[in-house]
Amino acid sequence: MYVVIAGGGKVGANVARSLMRLGHEITLIEQRRDRFERLEEEFEHQVQRGDATELFVLERAGIARPPDILLALTGDDEDNMVICQLAKERYSVPKVIARVNDPRNQAHFDLLGISPTICATSSIMALVEHEVPEHDLIHLLELRKENLEIVEVQIDRDSPSAGKRVEGLKLPEGARLISVMRDGRSEIAVGSTTLEAGDQVLAILEPGKEDELRRVLLRR
Amino acid sequence: MKALIIGCGRVGSTIALQLHKEGWDVTVIDENEDALSRLGENWPGSFVVGHGMDTDLLRGAGIEDADAVVVSTDGDNTNIVIGQVAQKRFGIQCVVARILDPARADFYAARGLRTVCPTKTAIDTLTEAVRACEIPKVSA
Numbered sequence: 001m002y003v004v005i006a007g008g009g010k011v012g013a014n015v016a017r018s019l020m021r022l023g024h025e026i027t028l029i030e031q032r033r034d035r036f037e038r039l040e041e042e043f044e045h046q047v048q049r050g051d052a053t054e055l056f057v058l059e060r061a062g063i064a065r066p067p068d069i070l071l072a073l074t075g076d077d078e079d080n081m082v083i084c085q086l087a088k089e090r091y092s093v094p095k096v097i098a099r100v101n102d103p104r105n106q107a108h109f110d111l112l113g114i115s116p117t118i119c120a121t122s123s124i125m126a127l128v129e130h131e132v133p134e135h136d137l138i139h140l141l142e143l144r145k146e147n148l149e150i151v152e153v154q155i156d157r158d159s160p161s162a163g164k165r166v167e168g169l170k171l172p173e174g175a176r177l178i179s180v181m182r183d184g185r186s187e188i189a190v191g192s193t194t195l196e197a198g199d200q201v202l203a204i205l206e207p208g209k210e211d212e213l214r215r216v217l218l219r220r
Numbered sequence: 221m222k223a224l225i226i227g228c229g230r231v232g233s234t235i236a237l238q239l240h241k242e243g244w245d246v247t248v249i250d251e252n253e254d255a256l257s258r259l260g261e262n263w264p265g266s267f268v269v270g271h272g273m274d275t276d277l278l279r280g281a282g283i284e285d286a287d288a289v290v291v292s293t294d295g296d297n298t299n300i301v302i303g304q305v306a307q308k309r310f311g312i313q314c315v316v317a318r319i320l321d322p323a324r325a326d327f328y329a330a331r332g333l334r335t336v337c338p339t340k341t342a343i344d345t346l347t348e349a350v351r352a353c354e355i356p357k358v359s360a
Contacts, residue, residue, distance in 0.1 A: 053296070053297055053321075053324065054321065054323065054324075055323040055324070055327070056323070076297070077273075077301075078273070078295065078297035078298045078300070078301045079297050081297070081300075081301050082296075082297045082300055082301070082324070086324075086327065089331070090327055104273075104274070105273060107275065108273065108301055108305060111304070111305065111308055111309055112301075112304060112308075
């Protein structure tokens with residue numbers, strides 16, 4: 001496939017390198033002269049110098065072919081948003097992925113319909129919560145386009161769901177249990193699965209159903 | 221009438237002073253506190269220090285009651301994003317954004333953002349000025 005990558009910092013260069021190793025055709029766009037010169041030694045004609053928010057720079061990089069996917073990986077959120085809007089709406093690039101540098105800007109990406117996005121800070125925070133749970137319901141994954149999220153809940157001895165079969169739980173509409181992890185082994189949750197204290201349960205649900213789910217599983 | 225001006229450089233500050241003179245209730249936002257000095261010694265309007273990408277700051281500056289929003293920071297892409305946030309999140313009808321790059325100004329104008337491109341104005345004006353020159357014919 002053909003991939004256009006905007007931003008040749010650590011993230012962009014490593015992604016470019018990885019895609020090339022997999023045999024894909026890429027064009028990397030980098031604005032800064034010092035970075036560009038270093039990248040040129042490695043990527044030769046596959047890196048171009050310029051501001052990827054300028055239409056002629058994108059066009060020179062082959063945006064009009066169009067590429068199968070565009071990756072907006074610069075260190076500037078506004079630039080990434082504009083690059084994605086141009087790619088999708090002007091050049092009909094079928095898929096874009098945007099890097100979010102400041103998690104506070106996530107709402108702006110969502111507002112402009114730019115999805116999927118990837119934010120290192122948010123991913124790290126989700127991992128921290130997963131590794132050292134502070135809350136009884138951990139957000140593992142947000143599926144923005146689907147308007148669903150995957151959460152993890154730890155069942156303990158006092159939980160009303162402990163000892164109950166999944167089919168006997170009054171789960172809120174718009175929520176389903178996916179799997180149960182017990183003693184290091186994971187099983188798909190079916191109606192006959194019985195929950196036990198110590199189980200780590202994965203659930204998929206519509207955002208906003210967290211409180212109802214928490215009430216049914218944990219009564220909190 | 222309330223106006224919110226984001227970016228208090230040469231352009232933003234002058235618009236703020238002008239609108240104030242015409243009776244508007246003007247609030248100005250800039251990242252840099254020193255930008256206040258561009259509004260003269262006794263700026264009677266409001267001045268908020270912060271970044272226009274910050275939704276809470278925009279709310280605090282009264283964007284929800286604004287009749288007009290002018291986005292005039294020194295970054296084209298910042299102006300494009302803030303302009304769309306004002307339009308789409310806060311439903312402001314009158315949003316004017318300064319965009320120096322004519323190509324991006326056209327693209328976003330076609331998508332319903334009121335863009336003003338000083339570069340294009342300069343090109344047109346200068347071209348017109350050249351056309352208006354009376355070049356003396358060299359006699360043989």
